[in-house]
Amino acid sequence: MAADAARPATVVPGPATTGGLRIPSVVRKPSVPRTGASAVVGGVAPVEIAVSGLNKRFGQNIAVADVNLEVRAGSFYGIVGPNGAGKTTTLSMITGLLRPDSGSIQVHGVDVWADPIAAKRTIGVLPDRLRLFDRLTGAQLLYYSGVLRGLESETVRARSADLAAAFGLEDALNRLVADYSAGMTKKIALACAMIHSPRVLVLDEPFESVDPVSAVNVTEILQRYVAAGGTVILSSHGMDLIQRVCDHVAIIVQGSVLAAGTIDEVRGNVSLEERFVDLAGGRKVAEGLEWLHNFSD
Structure with a gap:
């Protein structure tokens, strides 16, 4: 933190300034190395996210049913499933945004619900259907995201410049x-999630509405973050993306984990998409739409 704070204090305008912006070429790595519980011991990384017996229902609807997940430090972990499968509900409970009916969640060895403040210090979150303070400018939103995380003003401005350049x-x-496009909104929200250099990033559909060029750039940023010891758990409908960038995956259908492990273990001898379709109930034959073949004009 000391190295960060020593950098110029005017690189990004704060809420009440209009100063200039210095753009570095890459995101700086944290000044404090990721050590301690995240260190690899005996060739096996420790468990960074441990989910056990997680359950959640809304009225008569069972959203999550006895979900168990184990995400190790330094993993790029994907969660896939059909719409309404329970992916967002699961991630919301992992990050402390939604209280489970039963089960336990630990992040970096801290119980998310027994000690939520300590747990949330280690997590950066990009939630589904995100709502931002959109009457702020992008610089102001980043600034407040940083200071609310306890960072010093100079550190926030320096990191904001790095993130703005990277994204x-x-x-x-x-x-x-409020004037941003959907893709830009997604990117500024992701930048806000990363500004405090968390050990864990929990991202719900991070590439939704993001253009292909930006998606490649964001993917590279996340891959470098994982290579430096960070842990990413994300949900996505993009099977090609999950298969390409993730090292582990869990398939959730109707609130239950039907398969979990490395990409190769889950997909077996077929593509991840084929394995997913098979577990989700197979392809549906479209019947009764013959009228669609008789054009109205």
Whole structure:
């Protein structure tokens, strides 16, 4: 933190300034190395996220049924499933946004619900259907995200500059977030999730509405983060993306984990998409739509 704070204090305008912006070429790595519980012992990384017996229902609807997950430090872990399968509900409980009916969740050895403040210090979150303070500019949103995490002003501004450069948001920082496109909103929200250099990133559909060029850039940022010892758990409908970038995957259907493990273990001798379709109930034959073949004109 000391190295960060020593950098110039005017790189990104704070809420009441209009100063210039210095753009570095890459995101800086944290000044404090990721050690301790995340260190690899005996060639096996420790468990960073441990989910056991997780259950959640809304009225008569069972959203999550006895979910068990184990995500090790330094993993790029994907969660896939059909719409309404319970992915968002599971991630919301892992991050402390939604209380489970039963079960336990530990992140970096801390019980999320017994000690939520300590647990949330280690987590960066990009939630589904995110709501932002969109009457702030991008620079102001990043600034407040950083100071609310306890970072010093100079550190926040330096990291904001790095993140803006990495996500291609330099020209948008002084505009209201309300005026951002859907893809830009997703990127500024991801930047806010990363500004405090968390050990764990929990991302719900991080590539939704993001253009292909930006998606490649974001993927590279996340891969470098994982290579440095960070842990990413994300949900996505993009099977090609999950198969390409993730090292582990869990398939959730109707609130239950039907398969989990390395990509190769889960997909077997077929593609991940074929394995997913098979577990989700197979392909549906479209019948009764013959009228669609008789054009109205």
